[in-house]
Amino acid sequence: MNGTTLLIIQIVAAFLLCLGYGMINNIPKRYIMLASGVGACARILTYFVVKPDVWGFFLSTMLATMFITLMSHIFSRVFKTATTVFIVPGIMSFAPGGATYEAITAFINSESEAGMAKLGEVAAVAVGIALGIFIIDLIFTGVANRRKKRLAKRAQNAAVADEVFED
Amino acid sequence: MSAEAVAQQNRDVKAVIELATMAGGMLLSSGADTKRAEETMEYIMGQVPGGNTVITVISSSIFISYTPEDEGSPVSSIRKIKSWSTDIEKVHVANDVSRRFCAGEINVREAIDILRKTQDKKDIPLWMLIVGYVMVTACTPLFLGEVQIMNCVATALCGVLMALLVYAFRKVNIGAFFVNAIMSFAAVFIGFGAVLVFPNNIDLTIVAATCICPMFPGVTIVNAVRDILHGDYISGSGRLLEALVRTLGFVMGALAGSIAVTVIIFSTGLLGIIF
Known part of the structure; x- marks a missing residue:
């Protein structure tokens, strides 16, 4: 199998993987393709750009999740829906099932050091996902709160101006 | 305010509290985080003029209490979340209903009806x-x-x-x-x-x-x-x-x-x- 064929297979597989998670978690039909597209892009990003073996599991997963969350916030504002709709298929595709199973088999074979290392990998991926979502959430919440305050202040100023004008 | 007007206002407040509880419960039982559920309920309760509202949400329960401005008897609602699964369609509907209710596009009865229909919907085939x-x-x-x-x-x-x-x-x-x-x-x-x-x-x-x-x-x-x-x-x-x-x-x-x-x-x- 040559490189281009493999690349095409990986891209299609990443999309189908996220589509599958979308179906299991009952994503609304209107957004399922878009949500899967976001997840697939993040998956491709970790596979070709922020590779876990270069960047480490924590940083690689966190950057990919930040990408998913950023796109989710943008799309949720465009389509007026919850960010969760676009986040779930993407993050579920990063579930560290492989590392969990390897940790189990390592503990069965009395290789507790290898088992602990794999458990560390599971924890790094889980915390990376959560932190990636939190950082982008924090930025968007901060921007939204500032906007809300600005609008409230503007409305207050307009009310005061009206009162003065009426007097 | 006449007795009839006060009774109508109380009925409306109770309906809004029911809507907030339903929306929060649906969000919590369908895989949304606690903060999202609490915020959605606060937005819905924000449509009740005057009075003092206290909302507390933890992962398994919801508590709302509303005390009218004239210090009449408070109205409270508690809901226990017995089980949960990830159902993003329900999260989307609860979010959409709260947004449309707060924008004045639908009234409280219509909002409750939509949430009830969504709750009664069959699971994934x-x-x-x-x-x-x-x-x-x-x-x-x-x-x-x-x-x-x-x-x-x-x-x-x-x-x-x-x-x-x-x-x-x-x-x-x-x-x-x-x-x-x-x-x-x-x-x-x-x-x-x-x-x-x-x-x-x-x-x-x-x-x-x-x-x-x-x-x-x-x-x-x-x-x-x-x-x-x-x-x-x-x-x-x-x-x-x-x-x-x-x-x-x-x-x-x-x-x-x-x-x-x-x-x-x-x-x-x-x-x-x-x-």
Whole structure:
């Protein structure tokens, strides 16, 4: 199998993987393709750009999740829906099932050091996902709160101006 | 204010509280984090003029109390969240209804009707579960190691089995721990069967690892960390514990499956030596 064929297979597989998670978690039909597209892009990003073996599991997963969350916030504002709709298929595709199973088999074979290392990998991926979502959430919440305050202040100023004008 | 007007206002307040409780409950039981549920309820209760509203949400319960401006008798509502699963369509509907209600596009009765209809909707159909699980399990091995079509075929078979088990366990309420344990045990066993049939083409580790992926409580862990980072330690630790129980479930199942497989291999080897 040559490189281009493999690349095409990986891209299609990443999309189908996220589509599958979308179906299991009952994503609304209107957004399922878009949500899967976001997840697939993040998956491709970790596979070709922020590779876990270069960047480490924590940083690689966190950057990919930040990408998913950023796109989710943008799309949720465009389509007026919850960010969760676009986040779930993407993050579920990063579930560290492989590392969990390897940790189990390592503990069965009395290789507790290898088992602990794999458990560390599971924890790094889980915390990376959560932190990636939190950082982008924090930025968007901060921007939204500032906007809300600005609008409230503007409305207050307009009310005061009206009162003065009426007097 | 006339007695009739006061009675009407009380009825409206009660309806808005019911709407807020329903929306919050639907969000919490469908996989949204605690802060989102609380915020949605605050937006809805913000439509009640005057008075003082107190809303408390933890991962398993909702409490609302509204005291009118004229210091009349307070109205309270409590709801317990008995079980939850990830259903993003319900999160979307609750979010949409709250947005439209706050924008004045629908009244409180219409909003409650929409939420009731969504709550009564049937769960995901079997065909959709099978297609979803097959897609997930067939595509995951492509990211776990060398591309081997037979691994994908074996995991797709496991996917069908898992979808059937998920569908069957919906009717029997035995808890996430046992469901995950039985599913991962079955997955490891099917994987072992596939390895016996095609010993050179299938990797048991990849098959078992793939089947564990859909059971991983990713949404619960994310919600737990989100709750903790937002300062809600009770909900966060509760959810973390829930994630731990779910993870322990599939770990125990996979462990039992692996031990059973080892025993079978050992006993067949022993039988081979004896006979």
